[in-house]
Amino acid sequence: MTDSPSFELPRPERFTAGTVGEPGRRVFFLQAQDGGQVVSLKCEKQQVGALAEHLAILLADLPVAAEDEVVSADVDFVEPPAAEWAVGRMGVAWDEVDDRLVLQCEELVPETGDEELDELVEALAGESPATARFRLTRAQVAAFVDVARDLVSAGRPPCYLCGGPIDPMGHACPRLN
Numbered sequence: 001m002t003d004s005p006s007f008e009l010p011r012p013e014r015f016t017a018g019t020v021g022e023p024g025r026r027v028f029f030l031q032a033q034d035g036g037q038v039v040s041l042k043c044e045k046q047q048v049g050a051l052a053e054h055l056a057i058l059l060a061d062l063p064v065a066a067e068d069e070v071v072s073a074d075v076d077f078v079e080p081p082a083a084e085w086a087v088g089r090m091g092v093a094w095d096e097v098d099d100r101l102v103l104q105c106e107e108l109v110p111e112t113g114d115e116e117l118d119e120l121v122e123a124l125a126g127e128s129p130a131t132a133r134f135r136l137t138r139a140q141v142a143a144f145v146d147v148a149r150d151l152v153s154a155g156r157p158p159c160y161l162c163g164g165p166i167d168p169m170g171h172a173c174p175r176l177n
Helices: 045-061 115-125 138-153
Strands: 007-009 014-020 027-034 037-043 083-095 100-107 131-136
Touching (some): 007 027, 045 083, 045 100, 045 138, 131 138
Parallel strands (some): 007 131, 037 083
Antiparallel strands (some): 014 027, 100 131
């Protein structure tokens, strides 16, 4: 199904989000770095925003940390990013023993829309989508939330009637029809 590489970064030095391009045409990325290895995953703006909000809620619900973290919350985005693959599904869990939030991203695999055909293709391929797993400190997650919220809000301004983005050349608001 996929020839894309999978990644396991148990203690990344950096975890952040970034974009390339102008508002309205930006490409969003999740990015982690461990030593010389930089992993950049392409994703949608909505994925970055939803992940940031979900992580913010999880952080607020976690019990108080036993001790201060020593890992920095470096959020510098390494450019130019080389997307390993596009993100489909994401999941987050908390590792209580290591006091880390674990983010797992799964590669987006195009589907035909025909459930039987998709199952047959998957069975014949015998492979699963690529995955990336990042074990993040609270400080890294908190810094990511701030960066991601800034990136999402820095896009095109929303229409006050429909909430859709307003392009520099105007906006055809469906509420005005």
